[in-house]
Amino acid sequence: MTMPPRRFLLAVTAGLALAAGLDPIPAAAQSAVALTGRVTSAGEGAMEGVVVSAKKAGSKVTISVVSDASGRFSFPAAKLGSGDYALRVRATGYELDGPVSVDVVLAVTREIDLKLRKVADITPQMTNAEWIASFPGAPEQKKFLYGCVGCHTLERIAKSKHDAQGFMQVMKRMATYANNSHVERPQVRVVARDPMRDFGPDSDKQAAYLATLNQSSGSWSYPLKTLPRVAGKGTRVVITEYDLPRKPLLPHDVIVDRDGVVWFSQFDEQFLGRLDPKT
Structure with a gap:
């Protein structure tokens, strides 16, 4: 079509x-x-x-x-x-x-x-892309971070003070939230599931890596890069x-129709939004 x-x-x-x-x-x-x-x-x-x-x-x-x-x-x-x-x-x-x-x-x-x-x-102004560019490590090592940005910014990780064990506890708690959760509106699953399903067998390595990116040992050991x-x-x-009329309202999958009307799905609620720029 x-x-x-x-x-x-x-x-x-x-x-x-x-x-x-x-x-x-x-x-x-x-x-x-x-x-x-x-x-x-x-x-x-x-x-x-x-x-x-x-x-x-x-x-x-x-x-x-x-x-x-x-x-x-x-x-x-x-x-x-x-x-x-x-x-x-x-x-x-x-x-x-x-x-x-x-x-x-x-x-x-x-x-x-x-x-x-x-x-x-400058950190409040940095985008997730700039945080990823700043973080040390190979692209493959950073790859799992792309799954973090749907619910919160990477600034949240960088400014935390968790050690590796602390991050493991955070990851286990995150696994109890539904996919459409957001930091301002976490939604607990009706049935909890194994965190390994979300983070995979390398979750301990991921937690250890995250602890090298944040302020658990003081200030950051890497320079901040901007695009x-x-x-x-x-x-x-x-x-x-x-x-938008209220917070948090999280538009997703936005489409503008032939009449200029904007339609969007809501990330963490089951409804369809409509915006007419003319009115």
Whole structure:
């Protein structure tokens, strides 16, 4: 069966917002700009690949764009209406040098430059991919970690202080939870099963390995690695996010139909969700 042109499948991680739009910016639309500016820092000067997000006061929608090679970002006028917007950024290792808000007025291009500063601790910003890249060991040794990220982040492991025996107890407890459990909503199985079924015959080796990654012996013995920011054509996008009505709501297997309506399954509950971006 041929898939309709506007239908696509997204893998959505747990969070408070559902990314339902990822739209390339047509060249003609770039001339109608509601908000623009440059992103800079003392260490890098103009910064490419910084995600700049704007959320209107009282709104449930966040619009994000990405800075180009000159550090410039631009929000299309079609995406921002008049109102007071709070701005935030996403660039691992950096944060805004203080809160920033701007008053957007219809048919007027506002300009605001954003200055970033280094963060004292990058770990809350690191993705699971960056944690895996940072962890020492061969790819085969790390492979089992891919099964951890559906329920919690790898930061949770890295910041723990369990020794190998402690991790074995954690793994046994985890085996009592159903597959659709999440750290904010663990679901105990009706019938407990052998943890060896989930972690395999090498669970003791896995536990010993995990104890070398965390802070059981003090600080980490390995450098923290981050992925490069997006560059070039990858910066020419507009991302639309919609706040979800409650927490934890965990969208999974997202599909957008030919009418632009978003359908998704709920990771840890038995229901189908529907989101109409027009309303």
